[in-house]
Every structure is written in C-alpha cells, then in structure tokens.
Amino acid sequence: MTVNDPQRSRPTEPLWRAGQVFRLATLVYAVGYQAHAVSEYIRPTLSWVIVALMAVWSGVAAIVLSRDGAARRWWVVADVAVVVGAMAATRLVADQDWYSAHQSLPTTLWATNAVISAAILSGPLVGVLAGLGIAIVAVAVRGTVDVDLAGDATAPVLMSVGLAVGLAANTARRAQGQLERAARLAAATEERERLGREVHDGVLQVLAYVRRRGAEIGGPTLELSTLAGEQEVALRELISEQALPVAGGDVDVDLRTLLRSQAGTAVSVSTPGGAVTMPRDRAEELAAVVRTALSNVALHAGANAKAYVLLEDLGVDVIVSVRDDGVGMAADRLAAAEAEGRMGVSRSILGRVAALGGDATLDTAVGEGVEWEIRVGKRAPGKG
Known part of the structure; x- marks a missing residue:
C-alpha cells in the first residue's frame, strides 16, 4: 500500500485538517514577528514580499493538503522546499549580525508545518528526518552552531514534532485497520449464524435423518446413508469456516x-x-x-x-x-x-x-x- 493509497490516508484525515489550522495560526505568528523585526532588516521591502509569498503558500497548501488526493506527496515535497527557500532568503533581507543571532525570516514555528506534513504522510522516521534537515538549514543560514539547547532548541523541537506527529499518524492507521478487521469479522460471524440457523432448520436435519435411516435399513441404502453423512459433515464445516477471519x-x-x-x-x-x-x-x-x-x-x-x-x-x-x-x-x-x-x-x-x-x-x-x-x-x- 503506497502513501497515496486512499485507504492509507483516510484515517489520518483529521490530522491533515488539524495541521492546516496550525499552519494558519503559525502564519499569524510569522506576520507578527515580521512586523516586529522589519525595522532591523537591510531590505525591509523584500522581507514583506517574502512574507506575502509565505501567506499565499500557506493558504494554497492549507486547501490542497486538507483534501485527500494522490498528489498530496508532491505538495509535501513542495512544502519542505518552500520552507527551505524562505529560510535561506533570510540572508537577503538581513545582515550577518542579525541572522547569526536570530531565528530565520519565516520563524521556526512556521517552518514546523513542513515537518508535520512529512510526518503525517510517511510516519515518524520521515518526520524526524524532515525535522533534522530543516534544523540543519537553520544552522547553515545562521552560519553558527549553538550547542546550548537552552538557548537554541530548534533541532530537538523540530525532530520531536516529527516523531510525535508521525507516531500519531501510524497509530491512526493501525486503529483504522483493526476497526475494519473487526467489522469484517462481525459481519462474517453474523452471516455464519444466519446461515447456520437456516441450514440447521432444513438441510442438516434431512441429511441426518437420511443417514440414520439408511444405516438402519441397510442393504443398498447404506451407500446413500454414507453419502448423506459426508454431505452433512461438509455443510457443518462450511458453516464453521464462516466464523474464521480471512487472515x-x-x-x-x-x-x-x-x-x-x-x-x-x-x-x-x-x-x-x-x-x-x-x-x-x-x-x-x-x-x-x-x-x-x-x-x-x-x-x-x-x-x-x-x-x-x-x-x-x-x-x-x-x-x-x-x-x-x-x-x-x-x-x-x-x-x-x-x-x-x-x-x-x-x-x-x-x-x-x-x-x-x-x-x-x-x-x-x-x-x-x-x-x-x-x-x-x-x-x-x-x-x-
């Protein structure tokens, strides 16, 4: 089953929708951060253009990713690419003193959306790798490595989000699979009971009677008795097999x-x-x-x-x-x-x-x- 299989994506639909609500909320934060930091940029006009593009992308991605479709994987790839591009653009709008000491232009919180999308799509491993990759881009943009997690928790936060959301997505898929198997088993059991009642009330009783009377009469009817007995056993086996899950x-x-x-x-x-x-x-x-x-x-x-x-x-x-x-x-x-x-x-x-x-x-x-x-x-x- 591929990541684009509707049967695989359906149980994670609530996560996709919640992710897009989070995306729009983080956009509000990113715009607020932009309004606060724009006075410190060397190219404030360009920074507003980039933020406007982020807003447009957020709206488009929220609409597309909230819908189930085979192209969702490519939109997730594009989501990661847009985040990386916006982070790299920080060097175009700010000088070294600023970007080496602050978070990137799109903010770490907004960049988390790409990690969430990757984790929902493909699970915890891909989510963690996406978080690690974006954290590496953040380090490359700043040009410095801060090993003090108290001062810069970008990498652990992004990777933790990827892990948590990926695990939630996998759990949702497993739960959906178990629910579908339970429903099939319940339907098979109900059908077996219905079939058992109908067969027992008619065919099995007749076959049992023919077997018993044929054995009592003997002679040529003995073969008929044996055949009736074999069909009785075969029917009982068929009824019982209806209760077994296909697995x-x-x-x-x-x-x-x-x-x-x-x-x-x-x-x-x-x-x-x-x-x-x-x-x-x-x-x-x-x-x-x-x-x-x-x-x-x-x-x-x-x-x-x-x-x-x-x-x-x-x-x-x-x-x-x-x-x-x-x-x-x-x-x-x-x-x-x-x-x-x-x-x-x-x-x-x-x-x-x-x-x-x-x-x-x-x-x-x-x-x-x-x-x-x-x-x-x-x-x-x-x-x-």
Missing part, C-alpha cells in the same frame, strides 16, 4: 471451531469451555490430522463405529485424542503397512504431526478400536 497464518484462531466442524452423527467432539487459540496455519494443519484420522475410522472401523474427538488445553501444548469403538487392528499393522509401501497414515498423520514439532501415539488392538493421542505446541518451536 494470514500468524493470526490466531480458535482450534475448537475447526474441530467442531468435523462433528456429525457418527463423530462426537468435546472441547474446553474457553477458546483454544493457535496460529491459523498450525490450527488448520492439526485439524487436517484429525480429519485424516476420522476418515480412517469411516473406512476401516466398521459400518456402525462411532468416533470421539477430545481436545485438551494444557497452556503451552494441546492434546487431541481421536478414539473409535470399531474393529481395531493389530498393534503392528501400521508398521507392516509402511513396509508394504502404503504410506497414507504415516504421511498424513505422523508426518504432519512431526512437521508441527509434536508427537502422535497410536493405541489399538483387534476388537478394541483405535485411539490416536496427538500432542503439539500451540506455537512453533522457538517462537514461544
């Missing part, structure tokens, strides 16, 4: 939502009462592990097998248990499958868990079902 992998999401989306008539999901937050990429990968384990239950545990998912929050780590009451398998069956070249479980479950820096333990026996216990850290190793 990158570093944004935290509630793992409970991802796991609950996999619940169905044959799958029971139990989660803690409070949110279990993890970075989105890790949470989705862990949910994919659970989805694979549940797929194995549907394929191998038997037609009437039920699966149970339990999530435990241990603070730094989470434990997800996936257990079924199906036919089970021999304890060495997984190793035998790998030896035969069938790497589905190894890659989908063990490989994913290892990539997350966690551990997966398999407990099974013939006739006693299968239980996976998966333990992973909420954060990637080394990230706290």
